[in-house]
Amino acid sequence: MQQKYHKYASLTKIDNQVLQNKTLLFNVEETLLKSFSMFPYFMLVAFEGGGPLRALVLLIVYPFMCILKEEMRLKAMIFICFFGIKKARFTIGRTVLPKFFLENVGDGSLEVVMRFGRKVGVTNLPRIMVEGFLMDYLGIEDIVGREIKVLGGYYTGLLDVGVVNDEQEMIFAHIMSQSQKVGICCINKCFQTPPFTYCKDIYYVSKDDKKRWNNLPRDKYPKTLIFHDGRLAFMPTPGDTLVMFIWLPFGFILSISRVLITILLPYQLSLPILAFIGLRYPTSMPLSLKHIHMQHTTSSINKIPKGMIYVCNHKTVLDSIYISYICRMNCSLLFYGISKLSAFLSPLNTIALTRNREKDAAIMHKVLRQGRNIVMCPEGTTCREPYLLRFSPFFAEISDDIIPVALQLNVSMFYGTTASGMKAFDPFCLMMNPWPSYYVQFLDKLPEACTCGSGGRTKFEVANYVQDVIGKALGYKCTALTRKDKYSILVGNNGLVN
Structure with a gap:
């Protein structure tokens, strides 16, 4: 499908009624977050879910992981943070991470994203890490993310690639059958990879756009953050x-x-x-x-x-x-x-x-x-x-x-x-x-x-x-x-x- 590429800022000029008739696909980390590094969120999972010893291992190994390509580094952090964690007791994605995601949301991105009718969040992180943030606080229920293999009720730390692909195909088949036009917000070259290749129009965010953003004020959160858990009171960079x-x-x-x-x-x-x-x-x-x-x-x-x-x-x-x-x-x-x-x-x-x-x-x-x-x-x-x-x-x-x-x-x-x-x-x-x-x-x-x-x-x-x-x-x-x-x-x- 031939794609048309537009500057992200042009979204603000589109009439609201037109936006409501479109379906938006957006990369969660690169579209919503003002500054994004995977390490703090995985450190929260390691410390709150696995304890200080697991967090220390992640901190020691991280400098060596920086040598790896982004995809390999992501898989390595997922393995260290999730290996041996009991799935039934993993609530960090709902009780701890949303606070830190919300504090990193840019005001210039969320305003435009929320103007679309139907929204689909696409993330490079495991789905279990972002679904509490997207569903509970932004009202975004369609999420495409990675799944982690489970054995005997415990996470293995290995990605289940087949589950992710099946879910992507199911969601986007439904989207394409319901919508004639699909809008997308992304940065870098993620629009050149599936599932963004399904999209007709591409709107991208530049680094200059992000520099102009401010952190979203608390009173602008789509849903008020009142309760959260965890021991760490700072963003663990x-x-x-x-x-x-x-x-x-x-x-x-x-x-x-x-x-x-x-x-x-x-x-x-x-x-x-x-x-x-x-x-x-x-x-x-x-x-x-x-x-x-x-x-x-x-x-x-x-x-x-x-x-x-x-x-x-x-x-x-x-x-x-x-x-x-x-x-x-x-x-x-x-x-x-x-x-x-x-x-x-x-x-x-x-x-x-x-x-x-x-x-x-x-x-x-x-x-x-x-x-x-x-x-x-x-x-x-x-x-x-x-x-x-x-x-x-x-x-x-x-x-x-x-x-x-x-x-x-x-x-x-x-x-x-x-x-x-x-x-x-x-x-x-x-x-x-x-x-x-x-x-x-x-x-x-x-x-x-x-x-x-x-x-x-x-x-x-x-x-x-x-x-x-x-x-x-x-x-x-x-x-x-x-x-x-x-x-x-x-x-x-x-x-x-x-």
Whole structure:
């Protein structure tokens, strides 16, 4: 079939109605991504799916693979990253990779691609790596990619070429039967190879076009990114990955030291030492709240117990510890599902709740009557992105003495939370960051008019009010999503821990 070649920029001049009647075939990596190197995405697969040892092997071998031709280098990385990985447990393409793909999308490409009616993504990567990104976040269901052979439920790391060819023929036979014209976006010479040879018109992207692109802003994502998993908090380019592995031994020692200092030393000693070795915890507290804290201290001295409930958004398992350290007050941590190791190492008094409302309410009333403060995270689970999940209204029934607390966390290397990994390692992974920064903002105590007891508000109104107050303080968007929504997306269960 004779092809006509057009400059990519001319697509913006075509009427939208004409575009909707066309079917677009595009190379995913070379059309959507502003800058593309296969290594970071395979490193994410190796580290998150196979562990640090597999990732180290990939990093060591990669310089030698650069000598190979592109196709051979791709096959070598696929083998190293996928060999021996259980297919049923491979969820990285849906839970980890989409975040890094979205952060690399160019604004000039996606706008044009999304204007077409039917879109077919063609990728050089294994289909399992890109289908979560394309289907869940861009709404592109027709994907032509490589398949990896499976033996006994485990990936062999070898490409199943026959499956790929059969799928290509099936998809494009259907396309050609439905569409008279086919548009395509590509770069370099990929339009000279199947399946792009089926196309009548070719629109290509030049390197100069890509230089003018900016990274797609978060508010322009076709679907909002709220939940994602994985331990790595940075794009693992070869240089950054090398720095990470050099840092790991020091980070491990630093993490253990920080945990031991927190457990063994009193506030007065541990806080300055932790600040000296890299922990940052800037805080702000209104004058009215400082007055309340002084009253609480006086009441404790006079043996007039009156505990308060600190309600905060949930960033990591260490939220309560940070709040307690900054307040320098006796706080209790109430939890449903933290690991036994985290509960054992916690310097706070940890109390396990039962998910029985009457029993849990009795436990909390007892703690408050003893003059101890309670720190609660009504979201029920952590959220890494600037969104607040729905607040459980249980705390509103317990007391009117409620203080909202807004938390922000910045990490540069490792996330201190996980949905599918081992939660016992969460505090250690957080402490392995060179300079983890917790920002704690204490807000004004809840007005009596906005409480259940004195104000006559329903528990749902109070919970929504507190969520809104914290959201405005952080600049976060409030959602109606829950723990069950998060875990159903990332893990496939309801997030309950026995």
